[in-house]
Amino acid sequence: MKYRGTIGILTGGGDVPGLNPAIRAVTFRALREGYRVVGIRRGWGGLVDYIPEKDADNSDHVQILTEDLVNRAGRTGGTFLHTSRTLPARLPAAALPDHLKQTYRQQINDVTPHVLRALENIGIDYLIPIGGDDTLSYAERLHREGVPVVAIPKTMDNDVPGTDYCIGFSTCVTRTIELTHTLRTTAGSHERLLVIEVFGRYAGFTAMLPTMAGAADRCVIPECPFDMEHLTALLVADRNRHPSAYAVVLVSEGATTIDEQGMSFESQEKDQYGHRKLGGIGDKVALQLKELSPQFNNGHRINVVNQRLGYLVRCGNPDAIDSIVPMAYGNLALDLILENRTGHLVALRNGCYANVPIEVVTSRKKVVIIDRYYNQERLRPKYETFHAQPTFIMTSEDATLKPTAG
Incomplete structure (x- = not known):
């Protein structure tokens, strides 16, 4: 042939x-x-x-x-x-x-x-x-x-x-929303804070979209280092307002606190592209939330449910x-x-x-355009209008890059 x-x-x-x-x-x-x-x-x-x-x-x-x-x-x-x-x-x-x-x-x-x-x-x-x-x-x-x-x-x-x-992005967002809602039952039953680590080395889209869709109260993303005390204060307030006494934060794997020098890694080994395997920021956030929570909860410690979604959202x-x-x-x-x-x-x-x-x-x-789509004070997505936005809202880029004419 x-x-x-x-x-x-x-x-x-x-x-x-x-x-x-x-x-x-x-x-x-x-x-x-x-x-x-x-x-x-x-x-x-x-x-x-x-x-x-x-x-x-x-x-x-x-x-x-x-x-x-x-x-x-x-x-x-x-x-x-x-x-x-x-x-x-x-x-x-x-x-x-x-x-x-x-x-x-x-x-x-x-x-x-x-x-x-x-x-x-x-x-x-x-x-x-x-x-x-x-x-x-x-x-x-x-x-x-x-x-x-x-x-x-x-x-x-x-x-x-x-x-x-x-x-792959839509399935990731869909699974993140589903699994976060599933984990709510445990967080609510024990009146805890729920920390979920999601994908996102340099870009926080996989944390932002589920949060915008109502899966979480707050999210922290790689583009914007965050203050742990400020995050704790917000989550404790969210928890204390909730009828079931719990609150949820999505943490991008590449997120960092303002006190850290870099991302959290599982090991020192790098792949051929120079990347070390990310993982562990969710553990750090969960531990510090537990330690800091008494400052914002009348001296009472709040326990934490901590889960890394990892391959569950890509399989x-x-x-x-x-x-x-x-x-x-x-x-x-x-x-x-x-x-x-x-x-x-x-x-x-x-x-x-x-x-x-x-x-x-x-x-x-x-990456996420911070000034346009992320409220650094509230640690949440923000938007001024949905008119003419793409399906996934904050995933568009500067319009100066023009598609190639056919």
Whole structure:
């Protein structure tokens, strides 16, 4: 059978609900347009491990995608292509596969020449990476190297620049609201304060949206260091006003107090993108709330329920939005390929599907606009009007970045 070309697709970084629907959408449309579709397994790691030699067995690194295969997986969570946090531009010596150890001998290696050779050997004409700003930053590097790239944004934090929406965000918000409401029964039964740590390394969207939706009384976010005594005073007042004598705060994993020098981490180990695994700020907040509470509660200590949601909000099946948007993003990517317009990120902007130059991914951080959306005194979301706001309110960016004309 003669194909118009070969499209490669991969997923990188953390898993989110909506990845399999995106893979399904790309594959269905591409096959019907006459392309061959190849899935690259374990993100950029699949290209690092690929052996571009005749008769080499690369079945563990790439696979041909068919309608039957992607249709079975398309309704499920996670990514059946698997994922990794591999960064070929900064690959540690310990992570080098055997076939590269003679070529690359530094402690940290840029194996991009091998990745380019692997893509050529597979016969990739267009590459569709699905990932967050880390995964897509390397996609932008490949674009500069001449690889025809069309990128799709995904991340629980919704922090990829250039788009109002990233795959996985809606399910994360939905689960956060559901689990927070579930945990209320324990907090209310024991008349406690409820501290819930949620995703959000640099951006506080996953704490802000559930709070705005009524899941919590207060939220603290990475963009705005907070004062522990002030938070305690607000939560104790919230608790004492509540008929069931409890109050709830959502804490972004990247949040810091005004007295801290940096974020809270589980360990010193860094991934290839230079990130240490976040975790622990919720524990610190819970402990200090208990210790400080007597100052604001007539000398009586208030106990605390403390829960880190973690992978509970990223596992399982996608919600409605994370089933629909990936379908649209996959088709947007094929629209661009059919027009031979590469070097773009598909996007949602101001309620409309669009695309922007992929360079935006590395141009800046996407964070909550504090002056517009966060009340630093009340430690809550704020808004002046909902008119002309996007679906998720504070997730839009400055309108100076214009979508690319079709």
